[in-house]
Each structure stands twice: as structure tokens, then as C-alpha cells.
Amino acid sequence: MPVMTYREALALTLREALQEDERVFIMGEDIGAYGGTYAVTRGFLAEFGERRIRDMPIAESIIVGSAVGAAMAGLRPVVELMTINFSLLAMDQIVNHAAKVRYMSGGQVKVPLVIRVPSGGGNLLGAQHSQSLEGWYAHVPGLKVVAPSTPADARGLLRAALRDDNTVLFVENALLYGTKGEVPEGKYEIPLGRADIKRAGSQVTLVSYSRLVLSCLEAAQRLAGEGIEVEVIDLRSLRPLDMDTVLASVKRTRRAVVAEETWKTGGFGGEVISLIYEGAFDHLDAPVGWVAGAEVPMPYARNLEKAALPTADDVIKAVKKLF
Amino acid sequence: MDKARLLEFLRQMLLIRRFEEKSAEMYARGKIGGFLHLYIGQEATGVGVIAALRPEDHIVTTYREHGHALARGLEPGAIMAELFGKATGVSHGKGGSMHLFDASKNFWGGYAIVAGGMPIAVGLALAAQYRGEARIVLNIFGDGAVNEGEFHEALNLASVWKLPVLFLCENNLYAMGTAIARVSAVPEVYRRAAAYDIPAQRVDGQDVEAVYEAAQAAVEQVRSGRGPYLLEAVTYRFRGHSMADAVLYRTREEEEQWKARDPIELLRRRLEKDGQLTGPELAALQAEAEQVVAAAVAFAEASPPPPPEALYEDVYA
Numbered sequence: 001m002p003v004m005t006y007r008e009a010l011a012l013t014l015r016e017a018l019q020e021d022e023r024v025f026i027m028g029e030d031i032g033a034y035g036g037t038y039a040v041t042r043g044f045l046a047e048f049g050e051r052r053i054r055d056m057p058i059a060e061s062i063i064v065g066s067a068v069g070a071a072m073a074g075l076r077p078v079v080e081l082m083t084i085n086f087s088l089l090a091m092d093q094i095v096n097h098a099a100k101v102r103y104m105s106g107g108q109v110k111v112p113l114v115i116r117v118p119s120g121g122g123n124l125l126g127a128q129h130s131q132s133l134e135g136w137y138a139h140v141p142g143l144k145v146v147a148p149s150t151p152a153d154a155r156g157l158l159r160a161a162l163r164d165d166n167t168v169l170f171v172e173n174a175l176l177y178g179t180k181g182e183v184p185e186g187k188y189e190i191p192l193g194r195a196d197i198k199r200a201g202s203q204v205t206l207v208s209y210s211r212l213v214l215s216c217l218e219a220a221q222r223l224a225g226e227g228i229e230v231e232v233i234d235l236r237s238l239r240p241l242d243m244d245t246v247l248a249s250v251k252r253t254r255r256a257v258v259a260e261e262t263w264k265t266g267g268f269g270g271e272v273i274s275l276i277y278e279g280a281f282d283h284l285d286a287p288v289g290w291v292a293g294a295e296v297p298m299p300y301a302r303n304l305e306k307a308a309l310p311t312a313d314d315v316i317k318a319v320k321k322l323f
Numbered sequence: 324m325d326k327a328r329l330l331e332f333l334r335q336m337l338l339i340r341r342f343e344e345k346s347a348e349m350y351a352r353g354k355i356g357g358f359l360h361l362y363i364g365q366e367a368t369g370v371g372v373i374a375a376l377r378p379e380d381h382i383v384t385t386y387r388e389h390g391h392a393l394a395r396g397l398e399p400g401a402i403m404a405e406l407f408g409k410a411t412g413v414s415h416g417k418g419g420s421m422h423l424f425d426a427s428k429n430f431w432g433g434y435a436i437v438a439g440g441m442p443i444a445v446g447l448a449l450a451a452q453y454r455g456e457a458r459i460v461l462n463i464f465g466d467g468a469v470n471e472g473e474f475h476e477a478l479n480l481a482s483v484w485k486l487p488v489l490f491l492c493e494n495n496l497y498a499m500g501t502a503i504a505r506v507s508a509v510p511e512v513y514r515r516a517a518a519y520d521i522p523a524q525r526v527d528g529q530d531v532e533a534v535y536e537a538a539q540a541a542v543e544q545v546r547s548g549r550g551p552y553l554l555e556a557v558t559y560r561f562r563g564h565s566m567a568d569a570v571l572y573r574t575r576e577e578e579e580q581w582k583a584r585d586p587i588e589l590l591r592r593r594l595e596k597d598g599q600l601t602g603p604e605l606a607a608l609q610a611e612a613e614q615v616v617a618a619a620v621a622f623a624e625a626s627p628p629p630p631p632e633a634l635y636e637d638v639y640a
């Protein structure tokens with residue numbers, strides 16, 4: 001299998017979609033002449049031209065809203081928002097419009113739209129550039145929210161998102177772009193809404209998504225050295241959410257830890273934990289563990305930012321507490 | 324203007340007026356719930372502009388859209404059924420008064436977020452341009468929308484990409500109880516278009532002929548590929564903002580002045596003066612409106628509510 005970066009996996013998949021389907025085009029800030037904030041679309045403008053690769057004004061609401069309109073008319077736009085922090089300026093179009101028109105039109109309208117959003121902290125970017133807000137969007141019926149952790153998943157899930165007839169928020173943790181991994185050959189596609197067991201284990205189920213999955217895998221590796229066998233489940237998709245895989249695992253291991261990068265309060269991890277209690281309470285030998293980010297705006301200073309983000313050590317601590 | 328066209332305008336305006344009066348009645352009787360925003364007083368604007376469109380052109384509008392839907396030719400019965408929340412409604416009972424959709428008529432929805440439809444209209448125009456289609460998009464919004472960021476984002480993008488959008492501001496002088504002049508640095512909406520290098524014009528929204536002529540010129544400009552146009556129709560809603568409005572923010576004198584410029588009366592007097600409308604002709608049009616609206620109500624009444632399983636349908640495609 002070829003090895004490539006997360007960024008290359010995304011670029012490959014986007015390029016392929018542009019080649020395969022004339023209805024696909026990309027809109028975003030600095031995706032063309034500049035080459036993309038995270039260089040995912042570097043070279044695309046020269047290759048596909050201005051009709052398909054559209055540099056946009058810094059106006060997030062019209063970026064998303066015009067894509068919604070174009071999608072309603074039968075095109076298949078892809079939007080790149082510079083980061084999920086700026087998606088808040090488009091929240092009206094994402095939540096009040098993209099997620100609603102199908103339902104409130106009685107099924108007359110489709111919005112096949114992929115919104116790619118870099119997310120997460122850890123890059124010394126401070127409070128306004130380091131949030132992981134995907135859980136907010138996962139709250140909304142009518143949206144799909146996907147957050148791959150590996151290059152293979154990035155490719156497979158993006159391909160599925162591009163072929164989906166709904167609005168998909170495609171969350172890319174910004175620290176993942178340079179990570180490498182094997183990616184299956186061919187038109188590799190992963191159905192949306194299926195969690196993935198990234199490591200099998202028998203004693204604890206560790207549930208996470210996006211970049212923190214990598215920390216969980218590291219934790220599992222180290223715990224194995226101490227004789228604790230951890231199963232690591234990568235949700236990959238927050239909505240639809242594959243609780244079947246999670247519950248089946250928890251029923252086997254009888255212990256669970258949920259790990260997320262961002263705040264606990266009102267967040268997605270609490271949702272998963274509630275669903276574990278609802279679906280597997282009688283199978284649990286210990287309360288579900290919960291690893292999350294510090295409840296603070298992201299600080300800039302290197303040491304403080306590090307302290308605000310969960311690590312493999314935090315995961316290990318939480319797992320050990322269950323025994 | 325030829326008599327047939329003017330009579331058609333009169334027919335549509337009478338239908339809208341009667342439809343809205345009946346809607347208010349049905350609301351009072353508890354048949355219609357939620358918010359109900361009537362178009363009474365503003366009929367000439369929607370009728371005059373929509374008449375200048377072709378069937379393939381798109382419409383994106385607001386929650387005050389019953390008149391637009393009727394002028395576009397959506398089935399009155401299916402509109403009333405939507406207001407009643409019935410399965411036979413244009414949006415299958417899942418949209419309501421504020422969210423009328425009919426894809427077969429390129430009627431892409433009423434939106435209840437002020438200015439929220441504007442980016443979508445721009446996107447529909449983008450799709451038309453992308454595919455080299457000749458159609459244009461009519462985007463209707465109120466004076467309340469023009470201080471939202473989405474208004475400015477929409478005008479800017481439509482202009483910079485020369486997108487085929489006719490922006491129609493129905494300036495009825497109030498956004499709920501807020502007079503536009505109290506909250507707008509530039510209350511003459513059409514003047515704002517200059518900031519985006521968009522041609523614009525203000526028209527008397529009570530005069531259906533004037534509206535139609537202005538709309539024709541605007542549509543021609545937009546269809547020619549030269550980019551968007553902003554038409555501001557100055558009008559007045561004779562009723563409250565919605566059924567819940569006690570109308571405390573304007574004087575009865577002001578209302579009377581505007582009611583003296585009732586768009587239906589203006590057209591009727593003009594036609595009668597020119598000998599183009601006889602008493603029996605007017606009576607026939609009124610009777611037709613009455614009958615269509617009665618049939619719409621009967622249809623809505625007789626229709627079933629959406630089946631329980633519709634609750635979970637169409638969340639996703």
C-alpha cells in the first residue's frame with residue numbers, strides 16, 4: 001500500500017472528485033492563488049482553473065450560503081473554511097439553512113455539500129484559533145459530521161462525503177496534515193457513520209476521534225507493556241454516530257474511557273458516555289472514565305497550552321483508575 | 324400597457340388579498356398556528372416583479388411570502404394546506420407559512436432568518452452561471468435585512484462574480500416595530516448598491532405598472548450577463564408584522580395615508596378611468612378570488628395531517 005500524508009490523501013481525493021465530476025468545484029479563502037492555508041489545494045488553481053477553484057472574499061456566511069444555493073441547484077460544491085473557529089461566522093448558513101432546507105421543504109431539496117474545516121489546538125495559535133467545535137455541529141440533525149484520524153480514513157471518508165447527498169462537515173485536525181500512513185489503492189471509500197476498531201483489546205474500551213486517537217493508541221501500546229489490554233475505537237463520524245460498535249466492545253471489555261480534545265461541559269464526550277450508560281450500564285464494572293481538555297480558552301504559552309490538551313499520559317491515568 | 328396584462332395583475336392582487344384575509348380568519352379560528360405574516364398592502368410589488376420573470380428563473384424569498392407564492396403560480400390549495408400544516412401542503416406540512424417551497428416552480432423557499440436567503444440566492448445564481456444557463460434569480464427581502472452582514476456579503480459576491488441576481492428589497496418602512504430610518508445610516512436602500520457597483524433603482528411599490536416596468540428593465544439587465552441589480556420597492560404593510568403585533572409604533576394617520584394608496588384600488592381606479600374595467604368585470608374577478616380561496620380552505624380542511632412516520636423523513640437525503 002502506498003504511504004502518504006493526511007494532506008496528500010485529501011488532495012488526491014479532491015483532485016479525483018474534480019476530475020470525475022464536473023459538478024464538483026471548490027470554494028474557500030486562499031485556496032487558489034495562495035495554495036491553501038494548510039496547502040491541501042496547492043496547485044489546484046493551475047490545474048483546474050478559476051471556474052472550479054474559487055478564491056472567496058473573507059465572508060464565511062456567503063461562502064457557505066452560496067454553496068448551499070449551488071448545491072440546491074444540483075451542483076456539488078466543496079467548501080474549505082480556513083478553520084472551524086471561523087465557521088462561527090457561517091453558523092447561520094450551516095445550522096439554520098444547510099441542515100434545514102431538505103426537511104422544511106418536505107424533501108424537495110437536497111444539499112450535497114462538503115464543508116472542510118481544520119480544527120483543534122496544539123499549534124501555539126492561542127484562544128481564537130485552537131478550538132474543536134465539531135461537537136456543536138454534531139448536535140444538529142440534518143448535518144453529518146466526520147473527523148478522520150489517519151490518511152486512509154481521510155481518503156475513504158472524504159470520498160464518501162463527496163458522494164453523499166447531504167451536508168457533511170469534514171473535520172481535519174490541523175496537526176494531522178503532516179502525519180503519514182498507508183492508504184489503500186484504488187477508489188477507496190469508507191461509508192459514513194462507521195466507527196473503526198483501531199486496536200483490539202479485551203480489558204478496556206477507549207473511545208475517541210480525530211487526533212486524540214493517536215494519543216489513545218500510544219497509551220494502549222504503553223498499557224499493554226503493563227499487562228492492560230485496551231481496545232481503541234475511533235468514532236470517525238460524530239453524526240451519524242456508530243454506537244453499535246462502541247456498545248458491543250464495552251459489553252466485552254466491561255470498562256470504558258472516552259477521550260476528547262475539547263471541553264467537557266456540554267460537549268460530545270458526555271454524549272457518548274450517556275449513551276454507554278443507557279446501552280450498557282449493566283455490563284460495566286466501573287464508572288466510565290472521561291478525558292478532556294481544560295475548561296479554559298486556549299492559552300498561548302507553550303507550557304500552558306500543553307497542560308490544556310489531553311495527552312497519552314492523561315489517558316493512561318484514566319484507564320488505570322478503572323481497576 | 325395592454326389591458327389583458329393589467330387585468331391579470333388585478334386578478335392576482337385580488338387573489339392575494341382575499342387569500343391573506345382568509346388566512347387571518349383561519350388563524351383567528353385556530354386553523355393556522357405559529358407566526359403568520361400577511362402581505363396585505365404589498366401585493367403590487369410581488370405581482371409586478373414576478374410577472375417579469377420566466378418560469379425557469381428561480382425565486383428565493385422570506386417568511387412574508389404567500390403573495391410571492393401565489394404570484395408564482397403555486398397551487399392556492401397547497402399553500403393553504405401548508406399553512407394548516409397538512410400533508411398536501413406545498414412543503415408537505417413540514418415547512419409552514421414561513422417556509423413555502425415548490426421545486427417544480429423553481430420556488431426555493433421562504434426563509435425565516437432575516438437575510439438568510441440572500442447567500443442561497445447568490446448560490447443558485449452561481450449554479451446558473453457555472454452551467455451557462457440563461458436563468459436568473461429573484462431574491463426578495465425586507466428593509467430589515469439590509470443591516471445584516473449577509474446582505475453585504477451577498478451583494479459583494481454577486482457583483483464581483485457578475486451573478487444573475489435581481490435583489491428586490493420590499494421596503495415597507497418597518498422591520499417589526501423598528502422604522503428603517505431609526506436604525507439605518509442610509510435608509511434609502513437602493514443607494515447602498517453603489518457601494519458594490521450594482522445598478523439600482525427605487526420604485527413606487529404601490530403602483531403595479533411602475534413595478535412591472537422597473538422589474539422588466541432590471542431583469543433585462545441581469546439576464547444580459549452584466550451582473551446583479553437592486554430594485555427597491557417602497558411599500559407598506561397594512562396589517563401588523565404578524566398576527567401578534569399590536570402596532571404600537573406607527574400612527575393611525577400614517578396608516579390611513581398609505582391605505583389611500585392601496586395598490587389594488589390604484590389599479591382599479593386607473594383601469595376604470597381608462598374604461599378598461601367594467602363593474603361586472605371587477606365583480607367577476609372578485610368572485611373568482613373568493614371562490615379560489617374558498618376552495619383552497621376546503622382543500623386544506625379536508626386534507627390529512629402528515630402521517631406520524633413523516634416526523635423522521637427527509638432529515639437526510
Ligand SMILES: Cc1ncc(C[n+]2csc(CCOP(=O)(O)OP(=O)(O)O)c2C)c(N)n1
Binds near residue numbers: 387466497564
Ligand atoms: C436573523 C434574525 N433576526 C431577527 C429575527 C426576528 N424578526 C423576524 S421578522 C423581523 C423583521 C424583519 O423586517 P423586514 O426585513 O423589514 O421584513 P418585513 O417583516 O417588513 O417584511 C425580525 C426582527 C429573525 N427572524 N432573524
Ligand SMILES: [Mg+2]
Binds near residue numbers: 493495
Ligand atoms: Mg420591513
